[in-house]
Amino acid sequence: MDIDVRAVGKLRESARAQAAFGPLVQALCRSGADLARLRVVCDWIQYRNNFRDTAMVAPVLAAGLGQPPADGAAPAVDGYELAVDLRRCAQPGADVAAEVEAALAGAEASRVWLEPWAPGSASCVWRFNALYWQALADWEKATGKEYERALPGGESDARNTASARDLILGLFKVWDELAARRALPEELYVIELGVGNGGQARTWLEEFTELDRRHGRDYYRRLRYLMGDYSAHVLDRARQEVAHYGDRVSGLVLDATRLSQSVAFLAGKVFLVYISNVYDNLPTDEVASIRGRIYLVQTRGYVPVAVAGRIAARFGIRTEELAPLTERLLRIGPELLSESLPGKFADPGQAVQFWQAVWGALRQAERYVPLEGLDTYQVTPSLTGEILRPLLAAEGDVRMHVSNGALSSFADTLPLLHPFGQLVCHDLFLTGHGQYRSGFYGPGKYDGSTVNWVNGPLLQLLASRRGFGVTFSPFTRRPGSNIKTLTAQVRD
């Protein structure tokens, strides 16, 4: 049996976490589990709200792409992983042995499944995430607080004026130099992706107008600030926030993961692509290397049957109705759900309560499916899993994010940049070798949305293959912040 403790720092700090190993090993030895085929992985899941139980079992499949055999039998299994959250094991009163026993017992019947098995990026978690941004006003009405309050620090770093000022002064320098060579285009494009409540745009534009006034070159007259978001509701809210900037600012409904379909006309023209807290909100798969073999992590959303029963009782529905009603909610949103089923959800508020209850209870089962070859795995429509090879080879046994959505977005953004333009992105990036082997980086739940840290070295690899350089720097404007700033520009 292998025991892999990723939460090494926390293990050192927490006597309770250390004490969890006795009951854990005893429970395993008491069980009938085949210990030779079991690996135990201990994480410290820092997200209070997440998709895992304290302990859960994930089968490591033997072969094939996770399709069950034709006779309907369960797919062959090579081994099992017991994933343990040391944070919850270290809480006062935690019964580690009982958690392990429950996970090993793991009866299928104890779950109400919401979807079939799929790679993480295709999980219903992302439909919940999109619904959150589409129907944000309904959600906020129910919670009584703006989404920004749910972020670490209670405010988005995108509203940091000092960091906006540094960026703008950098732009002025580039523009002055180009102007001196008569090479400055008439229209000066800036694009912001994932605009939230418009606070980022407002801060940036306020700083811009003030600095431009002092600088005296009237760049503001030539500025074209485009705000892009996939939520029409969020975009409207952001538009209102910066309405007084008139036609300097426009809003576009677009999917940040498919920019070539919407803003390709700006190829080579954009001086700044400005992104904050969006990449960590885009769909991702995870891959793992286990004893030298590479696996794709498949997930399957469910609600524990006992909780499903309580939700059903609260809303006067049958437990069997939970999955179809959730599907309907994700398809049409809370307002239409209540309009179409007034007998079950008397008003949109009731439908939002149902949404929040299911989201709160949502868990993801996991299984490891062998990848027959990295080139058979499509990371994005134009990129195969081969790009992962050097990162996986450097790490040994590891599990990492593929950051599929962020990679797609990043790959489509680079061609938009003017030769002197840059992409600046504040986000939760992993940046170094070995980090995945010593920490947990998502998924977690923030309010109604999903967060996963972004695989920085993977973005760096993609950029370097396309002639761009990428640097990461700490976001020093908020001490203690986990946010890093990625800057990408054409390599000298």
Ligand SMILES: C[S@@+](CC[C@H](N)C(=O)[O-])C[C@H]1O[C@@H](n2cnc3c(N)ncnc32)[C@H](O)[C@@H]1O
């Ligand atoms: C966490 S908020 C960040 C808002 C703001 N940039 C900030 O830092 O405060 C994420 C934003 O990204 C948007 N978003 C998420 N996925 C997107 C996608 N695939 N395409 C476009 N926008 C997306 C959401 O609608 C939301 O406005």
